[in-house]
Amino acid sequence: MNSVQITSHKDGGIVTVYLSGQALDASNVQRFRHDTATMFDSEKFFVFVLKDLKFVDSSGIGALLSCLRKAHANGGDVKLAEVPDNVKSLFELVRMDRLFEIFPTKEDAAVTFRS
Amino acid sequence: MKILIADDEQVSRMVLDRTLRALDYDVDVAVDGRQAWEMLEARHYSIVIADWVMPEVDGIELCQRIRRANVEAYTYVILLTSKFEKTDRLTGLTAGADDFITKPFDRAELSARLGVARRILRMETELRDAKQRIEEKRRQEIEIGANIQRSLLMARPPEGATAFEFAAMNLPSTAIDGDFFDFFVHRSTVVDVFVGDAMGKGIPAALIGAGTKNTLLRSISRLLSDTGDGRLPSPRDVVQTAHSTLARELIRLNAFVTLEYARLDSEKKIATFVDCGHTKVLHWVAKDQKTHELSGGNFPIGFVPEETYGQFEVPFEDGDVFCFYSDGVTDARASDGDFFGSDRLVELLGKHAHESPSELMYRLREAIRSHTSDLDLDDDFTVVIVRVGSPAEPWESTQRGFRSDLSSLTEMRQFVGFVGLDCNLDAKEIDELQLATHEALTNVIMHAHENSGHEVIDIEAERLNNGIRVRIVYTGEGFAPGEVDEPSMNIYREGGWGLFIIQRCVDKVSYGTSRPGVNYIELVKLTP
Numbered sequence: 001m002n003s004v005q006i007t008s009h010k011d012g013g014i015v016t017v018y019l020s021g022q023a024l025d026a027s028n029v030q031r032f033r034h035d036t037a038t039m040f041d042s043e044k045f046f047v048f049v050l051k052d053l054k055f056v057d058s059s060g061i062g063a064l065l066s067c068l069r070k071a072h073a074n075g076g077d078v079k080l081a082e083v084p085d086n087v088k089s090l091f092e093l094v095r096m097d098r099l100f101e102i103f104p105t106k107e108d109a110a111v112t113f114r115s
Numbered sequence: 116m117k118i119l120i121a122d123d124e125q126v127s128r129m130v131l132d133r134t135l136r137a138l139d140y141d142v143d144v145a146v147d148g149r150q151a152w153e154m155l156e157a158r159h160y161s162i163v164i165a166d167w168v169m170p171e172v173d174g175i176e177l178c179q180r181i182r183r184a185n186v187e188a189y190t191y192v193i194l195l196t197s198k199f200e201k202t203d204r205l206t207g208l209t210a211g212a213d214d215f216i217t218k219p220f221d222r223a224e225l226s227a228r229l230g231v232a233r234r235i236l237r238m239e240t241e242l243r244d245a246k247q248r249i250e251e252k253r254r255q256e257i258e259i260g261a262n263i264q265r266s267l268l269m270a271r272p273p274e275g276a277t278a279f280e281f282a283a284m285n286l287p288s289t290a291i292d293g294d295f296f297d298f299f300v301h302r303s304t305v306v307d308v309f310v311g312d313a314m315g316k317g318i319p320a321a322l323i324g325a326g327t328k329n330t331l332l333r334s335i336s337r338l339l340s341d342t343g344d345g346r347l348p349s350p351r352d353v354v355q356t357a358h359s360t361l362a363r364e365l366i367r368l369n370a371f372v373t374l375e376y377a378r379l380d381s382e383k384k385i386a387t388f389v390d391c392g393h394t395k396v397l398h399w400v401a402k403d404q405k406t407h408e409l410s411g412g413n414f415p416i417g418f419v420p421e422e423t424y425g426q427f428e429v430p431f432e433d434g435d436v437f438c439f440y441s442d443g444v445t446d447a448r449a450s451d452g453d454f455f456g457s458d459r460l461v462e463l464l465g466k467h468a469h470e471s472p473s474e475l476m477y478r479l480r481e482a483i484r485s486h487t488s489d490l491d492l493d494d495d496f497t498v499v500i501v502r503v504g505s506p507a508e509p510w511e512s513t514q515r516g517f518r519s520d521l522s523s524l525t526e527m528r529q530f531v532g533f534v535g536l537d538c539n540l541d542a543k544e545i546d547e548l549q550l551a552t553h554e555a556l557t558n559v560i561m562h563a564h565e566n567s568g569h570e571v572i573d574i575e576a577e578r579l580n581n582g583i584r585v586r587i588v589y590t591g592e593g594f595a596p597g598e599v600d601e602p603s604m605n606i607y608r609e610g611g612w613g614l615f616i617i618q619r620c621v622d623k624v625s626y627g628t629s630r631p632g633v634n635y636i637e638l639v640k641l642t643p
Contacts, residue, residue, distance in 0.1 A: 002525065012183075013156040026557040027521035051488045054485075057616075058611075090550060
């Protein structure tokens, strides 16, 4: 099963999370939820970089929303950066672009946490 | 305007706090540099007044951290120094401090210096707003350019030239480019293909590309009606005629256009090319299974006012493949700067030339996507693939069986991508078809088959005049949803978009039973 690879990097209180893989979809979303479960316990501000994620489906959106909710519960936030066109279209379609802020680069996203 | 005071001396901190409040400022207080930094990480302060001497994180260190953070909105930093402490203002300025106040401070002086800070911050905000407005304008321009590109510069593979099989694709870059292509079908066995690139970026390049394409099409029509006896004008004459209209204008605009104009004649088995400085055409020869790079020696259109165009001929056989591409393909760069390059293109063509042009195109697109991580195409990516000979198996409908398992989803999406390309869907339409099919398949696998992995799902594709019908056939419990509501924009919702996505991504969706125990979901995607 293709799971989503997750690597992260913290700088100045902001955690940049790189997601890569064939898909974040029904086939691996459980695993993704498990892998990200504790991530929001100790940190608040996240930038998810999606450039190496080729495909996201509705269950993938659900998992990302659950991340957003956990971050909000801690007074933090999740912002998205470098989102491939097909994934961005999906976000717009289900109007998630209004819940998630989407930025062209991870630097653009990180800056907004600081202002 | 929010001010943060960072001072470890309680008395001086209190005096400062009171003074600022009396001056009507909104003030937060930190008892040392470390706490100040934590507060700065959590929110933005317009002005920070920090004591120079503090334990652990001192005023200088705090200043350096603020400057390093590279935030969008500016933080104005005032350092407090004491007459009795040895401090060097140059060190403070180098660390990024904007001003200094000596303790014990004078209230009038403090007020005046804060006035300066506010003036500078206001100018900074105005500058930032102006920058944002410019960026917004630029985004709008890119959008307009992308629309021109989709509607005027690109074409769909031609119907009617049945002696050939075509696939064409364009992925626009962020900075609009002037790539264009089109086809002119003379008869079922003779077709002209041209691919060009107007130099430059943005809307000017897109308009020049559109103008050039239009002029070429008009040149063919005019020459055809001039001869009037059914003889075809030579490719050289077509380009020469277009040149006579375009060259002076292009030179005046300080622009030029590279162009590859080809005529493929499958009766004579001859391809004729006029190459005007475009990227080489790849010719995969079925007989010896080798790829040849073809190029001629004309200048791009608009380079020189007087140019006499030459053409060259290449023989071909059934099964041969021609690949026209823009330099955006070979120049597609990975994040480490590695170009996709022509070697990779030649290798991919050699490996998959026996497949249909659509499959070949799909593989190329995936290869470029994974090479560039799907981002930052510096140039447009345009490819036209022509295979000589009617499709080996000209499918009106085709089907493939898959194991009903979530891990088959990637493979299923790929199959839908192939057939979509074969039915002339463009990149965006294919993304939508793949997404809709994926959502429908997930429902079948999860709900009808409970992800057992023992069942089989057939995906059937049927070519329509203007699109494709994809039918997912499965056994087991039938699946038929009721009305689909628009999803509410609710953070607490985690699912239920699937049906909505399906409905929005395809033009028609229907659920049914073909015979007892066998159900289907049918998706129709039309090309406009």
